[in-house]
Amino acid sequence: MKNNKLADAIGLIKDDFVEEAHAKKKFRFVVPWALIGKIACGAAVLLLVINIIPFGRKGSNAADQYYANSSSYEYKSDGSTQYAYDEEAGGAYAGGNTHDYRSESTVSENKKLILTARMNVETKDLDELLSGLNETINKYGAYIQSSTVNTSGSSTRQYDATIRIPSDRYGQFLEELKNSGNVSYYSEETKDVTDSYTDLQARLKSLKAEEEKVLEFYDKAANLEELMLVEERLSEIRYEIEYLEAQIKNYDLLVAYSTLTIHVTETSSYTQTSTSFGERLARAFKNGFHDFIYTVEDIVIDLAYDIYGIIFIILLVVLGIFLYRKFRNRKNKN
Amino acid sequence: MEDQKIVELYWNRDETAIAETKAKYGNYCFSIAQNILHNQQDAEEALNDTYLGAWNAIPPHHPLNLGTFIGKITRRLSLNIYRSKTAEKRGGGQIAVSLDELDECIADEKSLRDSLDDQVIADCIDEFLSDLKESERRVFVCRYWYFDSIEDIASRFRYSESKVKMMLKRSRDRLREHLLKEGVVV
Numbered sequence: 001m002k003n004n005k006l007a008d009a010i011g012l013i014k015d016d017f018v019e020e021a022h023a024k025k026k027f028r029f030v031v032p033w034a035l036i037g038k039i040a041c042g043a044a045v046l047l048l049v050i051n052i053i054p055f056g057r058k059g060s061n062a063a064d065q066y067y068a069n070s071s072s073y074e075y076k077s078d079g080s081t082q083y084a085y086d087e088e089a090g091g092a093y094a095g096g097n098t099h100d101y102r103s104e105s106t107v108s109e110n111k112k113l114i115l116t117a118r119m120n121v122e123t124k125d126l127d128e129l130l131s132g133l134n135e136t137i138n139k140y141g142a143y144i145q146s147s148t149v150n151t152s153g154s155s156t157r158q159y160d161a162t163i164r165i166p167s168d169r170y171g172q173f174l175e176e177l178k179n180s181g182n183v184s185y186y187s188e189e190t191k192d193v194t195d196s197y198t199d200l201q202a203r204l205k206s207l208k209a210e211e212e213k214v215l216e217f218y219d220k221a222a223n224l225e226e227l228m229l230v231e232e233r234l235s236e237i238r239y240e241i242e243y244l245e246a247q248i249k250n251y252d253l254l255v256a257y258s259t260l261t262i263h264v265t266e267t268s269s270y271t272q273t274s275t276s277f278g279e280r281l282a283r284a285f286k287n288g289f290h291d292f293i294y295t296v297e298d299i300v301i302d303l304a305y306d307i308y309g310i311i312f313i314i315l316l317v318v319l320g321i322f323l324y325r326k327f328r329n330r331k332n333k334n
Numbered sequence: 335m336e337d338q339k340i341v342e343l344y345w346n347r348d349e350t351a352i353a354e355t356k357a358k359y360g361n362y363c364f365s366i367a368q369n370i371l372h373n374q375q376d377a378e379e380a381l382n383d384t385y386l387g388a389w390n391a392i393p394p395h396h397p398l399n400l401g402t403f404i405g406k407i408t409r410r411l412s413l414n415i416y417r418s419k420t421a422e423k424r425g426g427g428q429i430a431v432s433l434d435e436l437d438e439c440i441a442d443e444k445s446l447r448d449s450l451d452d453q454v455i456a457d458c459i460d461e462f463l464s465d466l467k468e469s470e471r472r473v474f475v476c477r478y479w480y481f482d483s484i485e486d487i488a489s490r491f492r493y494s495e496s497k498v499k500m501m502l503k504r505s506r507d508r509l510r511e512h513l514l515k516e517g518v519v520v
Contacts (some may be wrong), residue, residue: 007436
């Protein structure tokens with residue numbers, strides 16, 4: 001017997017259930033929070049990795065540390081603007097913001113000092129800075145030993161160069177260069193080669209004296225055997241003299257021309273010097289935002305490179321879903 | 335015309351209310367009646383009784399969802415016609431299968447307490463439906479409220495027929511347990 005009472009009772013269920021059962025399938029946009037969450041987590045990890053690993057775009061602390069390791073005299077944008085002076089380094093440099101990096105008068109004529117320096121500069125217009133740099137180089141008789149402009153794979157342009165500057169004009173050159181951009185890092189190392197240089201000169205002098213004596217023996221040689229021995233020694237002495245002269249010449253060149261390795265980054269905002277927590281925090285947010293924009297730009301550019309492949313994969317997936325549904329519907333009908 | 339305006343017409347005893355109801359919910363009610371009766375003439379008879387039923391029920395009722403309200407009337411009247419017809423001639427059909435399935439919810443040796451009001455049982459079933467997953471609930475209501483065939487349900491929700499049967503079987507088992515627990519079945 002059919003249970004009429006149960007069927008009648010079902011007829012009285014809530015309107016919502018009745019309506020829900022025969023409701024036409026409406027397109028409802030459901031925010032895919034789970035997917036958004038996963039993408040956000042992935043992006044966060046990616047950004048974290050990008051920020052932790054010093055790829056070199058930013059004046060990263062890791063890179064600064066590397067430079068700092070060999071410095072006896074350094075300047076950092078995020079720290080004090082005072083220049084530490086190291087007596088042992090043999091430099092004679094003034095502290096403070098108006099730096100006379102190298103005072104010619106205080107460097108003893110007798111001292112043989114080789115100066116190498118590294119500098120990170122930020123600029124808002126790389127072309128303008130390079131133009132100014134070339135003028136400064138010409139003005140002070142300096143020259144570029146090597147240079148690289150890097151524009152690929154990044155939204156910021158970078159310029160690296162090794163510049164040789166006449167040592168007696170290094171201070172003026174640096175002062176002028178400093179005004180062309182924002183110096184975010186500076187380190188310098190001075191190597192005193194006076195002892196080695198003096199030793200080379202003494203050895204050269206001694207060899208030249210020996211050369212003169214050997215030449216006297218050459219004139220007095222009685223037989224062929226003696227002549228051969230003298231010639232052999234003379235040849236050795238001359239080889240050593242040439243070697244020492246080349247070394248001295250090399251030292252002279254290194255002493256006469258200081259070496260500056262410069263790394264220029266084109267940026268939209270300069271790194272600000274600040275010490276308070278609030279300022280540093282504000283700077284971190286600001287710079288972080290700029291880095292984020294750069295990262296997004298890079299991702300978009302990378303996507304643009306891969307767009308055809310992505311479209312092809314999407315089409316394959318859509319086709320796969322379409323065929324699967326068609327196959328399933330046919331199977332259900334059968 | 336909006337539902338509330340049609341209801342207002344009923345309350346004002348305006349006969350255009352029936353014409354508006356027919357225009358808006360005529361096909362919907364006919365499909366319910368046709369699902370139960372499988373006979374066009376009987377379905378049209380049920381439909382005419384539905385409009386009369388609605389005329390008599392509003393007022394005093396003031397339904398918020400006129401479609402479901404009218405649908406319920408159609409279902410009840412169609413079931414009544416079906417029962418009177420099957421009393422004369424025992425027959426099969428989709429509705430018979432559905433009602434047989436519903437019988438499974440009540441064990442052989444047990445029966446529904448006759449003294450219970452239909453609305454009390456309906457509240458109990460509402461409670462049971464609330465606990466079901468949306469997909470299971472929709473399938474259950476399609477089968478036992480609208481008396482849709484298994485094939486139609488499978489096509490509607492894009493399930494296989496065996497899946498629909500399995501879903502209904504599980505739902506019926508759970509309904510039986512629920513009715514026993516609530517003391518509706520003794």
